[in-house]
Amino acid sequence: xxxxxxxxxxxxxxxxxxxxxxxxxxxxxxxxxxxxxxxxxxxxxxxxxxxxxxxxxxxxxxxxxxxxxxxxxxxxxxxxxxxxxxxxxxxxxxxxxxxxxxxxxxxxxxxxxxxxxxxxxxxxxxxxxxxxxxxxxxxxxxxxxxxxxxxxxxxxxxxxxxxxxxxxxxxxxxxxxxxxxxxxxxxxxxxxxxxxxxxxxxxxxxxxxxxxxxxxxxxxxxxxxxxxxxxxxxxxxxxxxxxxxxxxxxxxxxxxxxxxxxxxxxxxxxxxxxxxxxxxxxxxxxxxxxxxxxxxxxxxxxxxxxxxxxxxxxxxxxxxxxxxxxxxxxxxxxxxxxxxxxxxxxxxxxxxxxxxxxxxxxxxxxxxxxxxxxxxxxxxxxxxxxxxxxxxxxxxxxxxxxxxxxxxxxxxxxxxxxxxxxxxxxxxxxxxxxxxxxxxxxxxxxxxxxxxxxxxxxxxxxxxxxxxxxxxxxxxxxxxxxxxxxxxxxxxxxxxxxxxxxxxxxxxxxxxxxxxxxxxxxxxxxxxxxxxxxxxxxxxxxxxxxxxxxxxxxxxxxxxxxxxxxxxxxxxxxxxxxxxxxxxxxxxxxxxxxxxxxxxxxxxxxxxxxxxxxxxxxxxxxxxxxxxxxxxxxxxxxxxxxxxxxxxxxxxxxxxxxxxxxxxxxxxxxxxxxxxxxxxxxxxxxxxxxxxxxxxxxxxxxxxxxxxxxxxxxxxxxxxxxxxxxxxxxxxxxxxxxxxxxxxx
Numbered sequence: 001x002x003x004x005x006x007x008x009x010x011x012x013x014x015x016x017x018x019x020x021x022x023x024x025x026x027x028x029x030x031x032x033x034x035x036x037x038x039x040x041x042x043x044x045x046x047x048x049x050x051x052x053x054x055x056x057x058x059x060x061x062x063x064x065x066x067x068x069x070x071x072x073x074x075x076x077x078x079x080x081x082x083x084x085x086x087x088x089x090x091x092x093x094x095x096x097x098x099x100x101x102x103x104x105x106x107x108x109x110x111x112x113x114x115x116x117x118x119x120x121x122x123x124x125x126x127x128x129x130x131x132x133x134x135x136x137x138x139x140x141x142x143x144x145x146x147x148x149x150x151x152x153x154x155x156x157x158x159x160x161x162x163x164x165x166x167x168x169x170x171x172x173x174x175x176x177x178x179x180x181x182x183x184x185x186x187x188x189x190x191x192x193x194x195x196x197x198x199x200x201x202x203x204x205x206x207x208x209x210x211x212x213x214x215x216x217x218x219x220x221x222x223x224x225x226x227x228x229x230x231x232x233x234x235x236x237x238x239x240x241x242x243x244x245x246x247x248x249x250x251x252x253x254x255x256x257x258x259x260x261x262x263x264x265x266x267x268x269x270x271x272x273x274x275x276x277x278x279x280x281x282x283x284x285x286x287x288x289x290x291x292x293x294x295x296x297x298x299x300x301x302x303x304x305x306x307x308x309x310x311x312x313x314x315x316x317x318x319x320x321x322x323x324x325x326x327x328x329x330x331x332x333x334x335x336x337x338x339x340x341x342x343x344x345x346x347x348x349x350x351x352x353x354x355x356x357x358x359x360x361x362x363x364x365x366x367x368x369x370x371x372x373x374x375x376x377x378x379x380x381x382x383x384x385x386x387x388x389x390x391x392x393x394x395x396x397x398x399x400x401x402x403x404x405x406x407x408x409x410x411x412x413x414x415x416x417x418x419x420x421x422x423x424x425x426x427x428x429x430x431x432x433x434x435x436x437x438x439x440x441x442x443x444x445x446x447x448x449x450x451x452x453x454x455x456x457x458x459x460x461x462x463x464x465x466x467x468x469x470x471x472x473x474x475x476x477x478x479x480x481x482x483x484x485x486x487x488x489x490x491x492x493x494x495x496x497x498x499x500x501x502x503x504x505x506x507x508x509x510x511x512x513x514x515x516x517x518x519x520x521x522x523x524x525x526x527x528x529x530x531x532x533x534x535x536x537x538x539x540x541x542x543x544x545x546x547x548x549x550x551x552x553x554x555x556x557x558x559x560x561x562x563x564x565x566x567x568x569x570x571x572x573x574x575x576x577x578x579x580x581x582x583x584x585x586x587x588x589x590x591x592x593x594x595x596x597x598x599x600x601x602x603x604x605x606x607x608x609x610x611x612x613x614x615x616x617x618x619x620x621x622x623x624x625x626x627x628x629x630x631x632x633x634x635x636x637x638x639x640x641x642x643x644x645x646x647x648x649x650x651x652x653x654x655x656x657x658x659x660x661x662x663x664x665x666x667x668x669x670x671x672x673x674x675x676x677x678x679x680x681x682x683x684x685x686x687x688x689x690x691x692x693x694x695x696x697x698x699x700x701x702x703x704x705x706x707x708x709x710x711x712x713x714x715x716x717x718x719x720x721x722x723x724x725x726x727x728x729x730x731x732x733x734x735x736x737x738x739x740x741x742x743x744x745x
Contacts, residue, residue: 085296085298085299085374086293086294086295086296086372086405086421086422086423087289087294087295087299087422087423088422088423090163091281091285091289091423093163093167094163094166094167094170094282094283094284095284095299097167097170097171098167098170098174098284099301100174101170101171101172101173101174101175101177101178102170102174102175102177102178102181102301102303102304103174103178103301103303104174104175104178110130110175110176111175111176111178111179112179113129114126114127114129114130114176115176115179115180115183116314117183120191121186121187121188121191122187122191122192122195122313123180123183123184123187123192123310124195124310124313124314124316125176125180125270125310125311125314126314127267127269127270127314130176130269131269162280162282163282165282166276166282166283166284169272169276170276170284173273173276176307177303177304177307178303180303180306180307180310181213181302181303181306181307184209184213184306184310185213187213189206189207189209189210189213190206192206192209192309192310192313193206195312195313195314195316196309196312196313198236198315198329199232199233199235199236199239199312200235200236200239200329200331201232201235201236201479204228204229204232205229205232205309205312206309207225207228208225208226208228208229208305208309209305209306209309211225211302212225212302212303212305212306213302213306217302219297219298219377220297220377220378220381220398222297222300222301222302222305223290223295223296223297223300223378223398224394224397224398225302225305226286226290226295226300226304226305227290227291227397227398227401227477228397229305229308229309230253230278230286230287230290230291230308231287231291231476231477231478231479232479233253233274233278233287233308233312234253234256234287234478234479235332235478235479235480236312236479237253237256237257237259237262238256238332238479239329239330239331239332240261240262240265240329241256241259241261241262242330242332243329243330243331244261244265246259246260246261253278253279253287253288254275254278254279254280254283257271257274257275257278257279258275266315267315270311270314270315273307273311274308274311277304277307277308278308281423281430284304286300286304287477288430289423290401291400291401291473291477292401292404292430292432293401293402293403293404293405293408294405294422294423294430295401296372296374296375296378297374297377297378298374299374334480334481334482334484334485335475335480335481335485336485337470337481337485337486337487337490341469341470341524342489342524343522343524346489346521347487347489349517350488350489350490350492350493350496350517351487351488351489351492353492353496355386355387355389355392355492356386356387356388356389358386358492358495358496358499359382359383359384359385359386359387359388359395360383360387361499361511361514362379362382362383362386362495362498362499362502363379363380363383363387365498365499365502365503365506365510366379366383366502368506368507369406369502369505369506370406370409370410370505370506371402371406372405375402375405378398378402379402381398382395382398382399382402385398386495392488392491393483393486393491395491395495396472396476396486396491396494396495397476399494399495399498400472400473400476400477400494403494403497403498403501404432404433404436404473405421406498406501406502406505407433407436407437407448407501408420408421408431408432408436409421410448410451410505411431411435411436411446411447411448412431414447414448414450414451415441415444415446415447415448417441433460433464433465433473434465436448437457437460437461437464437465439596451504451505452501452504453504454595455518455519455521456497456500456501456504456518457595458521458523458594458595459497459518459521460497460501461523461525461526461595462523462524462525462526463490463493463494463497466525466526467525468525468530469524469525470490472486472490472494496514496517496518497518499511499514500514500515500518503515523594523595526594526595526597527594527602527605527606527609528592528593528594528597528601528605528676529592529594530609531592531605531608531609531612531672532587532592534609534612534613534616535587535612535665535669536587537616538612538615538616538619538661538665539580539583539584539587539665541616541619541620541623542580542583542619542658542661543580544619544623545619545622545623545626545654545658583662583665583666586666586669587669590669590673591673591676592676593676597676597679598679598680600679600680600684601675601676601679603688604671604672604675604684604687604688604691605672607688607691607692607695608668608671608672608691610695610699611664611668611691611694611695611698612664612665612668614695614698614699614701614702615661615664615665615698615701615702617702617705618657618661618698618701618702618705619661621702621705621706621707622657622705624707625705625707625710628707653712653715653716656716656719657715657719660719660722663722663724664694664698664722667694667724667725668691668694670725671687671690671691671725674687674727675687683726683727686726686727687725687726687727689726690723690725690726693721693723694722697718697719697721697722700714700718701715701718701719704718
């Protein structure tokens with residue numbers, strides 16, 4: 001069988017949907033042994049648990065326990081788990097094979113023949129010639145390994161079988177990696193840059209290439225180059241899928257590499273090469289291992305980074321077309337965080353922190369923390385970057401994976417799951433931030449909560465997990481955010497969190513000012529926290545109506561003033577505008593719990609979100625109508641008769657409108673508090689029915705109050721359909737003057 005005939009089979013094998021590593025949740029990386037607990041937008045949802053046999057022995061309990069309990073006599077977390085790295089035995093074996101193959105002294109002739117040396121000094125790979133040259137090797141592999149791989153899909157017990165395939169593949173392409181690296185050392189990075197323009201990350205790739213080709217590259221810098229290269233690759237390949245109009249981009253890099261668009265555009269040989277380096281867990285899986293903190297500087301070689309860059313620059317004629325300015329590619333712009341993502345006072349405080357001082361604090365903190373010996377050069381480099389003010393961006397990229405490693409060590413120890421500090425195998429999932437910060441481990445409560453405390457958990461969930469938060473590790477590691485669009489206050493927030501966590505798991509005494517930041521932090525990105533802000537916004541919108549000016553001197557001004565006065569007095573029995581203060585105080589005193597909320601609370605919160613949004617829209621619409629009529633009067637000194645009639649109809653409608661707004665505010669707030677206290681309330685079905693009916697009313701009021709409708713009689717008819725929550729407890733709540741109710745019982 002020719003290599004070109006074999007590659008479609010290889011592609012089908014690599015990317016079969018039934019593959020053990022292709023299954024599982026997209027948002028959680030919990031191993032199958034545990035009850036999967038997913039952060040679905042901030043809600044905790046449990047699914048059935050599955051068991052598997054664990055053949056790994058726990059050799060770390062006592063030593064790792066000393067580290068986490070603050071015994072500074074033991075600070076080597078790697079020796080504490082009984083291994084010299086965080087690579088499991090099968091993964092380490094694959095790494096040894098791949099490194100040996102690309103550094104072996106023998107160099108088959110085929111490797112020299114497929115490397116292209118252009119007159120301008122650049123190098124590349126001839127994928128067509130490579131496929132032909134490999135014909136002599138691949139048939140030997142087909143008869144043994146391919147049958148073994150295919151059989152493993154229907155035999156879950158053969159969980160390591162596909163490692164054998166990738167070991168064989170790396171033994172074949174290893175000499176090619178070595179030859180490319182040898183030739184690249186005599187190649188200027190500037191020469192290959194034009195062929196990397198299509199990636200939209202040419203500067204990042206060229207810098208990584210140049211560094212790894214230097215005579216004695218610093219090992220930490222090689223690790224950083226690997227991180228930046230792999231996320232640039234993922235972003236570039238995603239751009240190709242989007243440009244082809246092929247729908248959404250797969251969540252995982254291994255699925256991106258298996259996308260049919262890439263196979264069609266690039267061909268199967270380059271995709272196979274990239275898959276060997278950055279594919280599923282049974283491949284080298286360099287992107288995931290680097291960004292999730294499993295790799296140390298000693299685990300990798302610069303040859304891999306250089307080879308990835310050369311593969312990308314060799315994809316012709318695609319790369320050549322892009323270098324000539326072809327519009328074949330439509331790259332996505334980098335994500336820009338909203339200016340108001342965090343409160344202004346939080347941003348100002350974080351921006352004001354001194355990077356040098358933070359670096360010194362970090363350096364002191366990691367000296368007594370459970371930092372693996374093989375990772376200490378990385379931590380030292382991070383502190384140096386910060387103290388010298390070289391690059392906070394570089395420090396952040398190196399820090400995020402190392403932070404995950406520290407939390408994984410703590411998580412494994414406190415939950416008595418020490419084997420989980422290691423990399424996942426073929427049929428498992430990595431233990432990442434999502435699992436580390438989850439509410440449960442199986443059916444037991446996650447012990448990391450007792451170590452970090454709720455305030456730190458809330459801070460970390462906001463920063464790393466919740467979909468509407470910055471999700472800073474996820475977005476940087478997937479290439480969505482670049483240096484220009486990552487604000488310094490977010491970088492400082494990560495550093496503050498890391499220093500605080502290190503202090504909690506070591507004997508280091510944390511700066512009280514940094515700890516105070518987290519202890520006084522208010523959660524922002526859980527749907528419950530967003531709902532609290534929606535209530536605040538709704539109340540602010542109502543205040544704009546309270547201060548709306550009457551039309552002084554207008555012939556009907558006395559009736560207008562009386563109508564406004566009646567509107568605001570009807571709801572509190574003549575107590576003026578004190579009801580605003582009452583609503584504000586009620587909202588302030590109501591707890592909004594957002595940490596580890598049950599999924600049963602989610603539909604109630606979503607419905608109340610929509611109700612408050614539509615009620616707030618009606619306030620904005622009516623305020624806009626009043627503004628237009630008032631500006632017409634100020635400009636012309638009069639209002640047309642029809643407009644006057646419409647204006648007065650609205651004024652007369654204000655008392656029942658304000659009453660409806662206030663009742664909706666209080667009733668939904670009361671109901672939400674009830675559900676927070678009793679997520680499995682026996683009347684939940686009736687609550688949801690009432691919320692849907694209330695939402696329908698405010699959706700119609702919002703539409704009818706728009707400037708192009710102003711249909712006040714229909715607004716009034718819809719308001720008449722509002723009713724109190726369907727529960728006797730609400731009727732027993734102490735009433736306010738005017739028939740309203742406080743939320744407290």
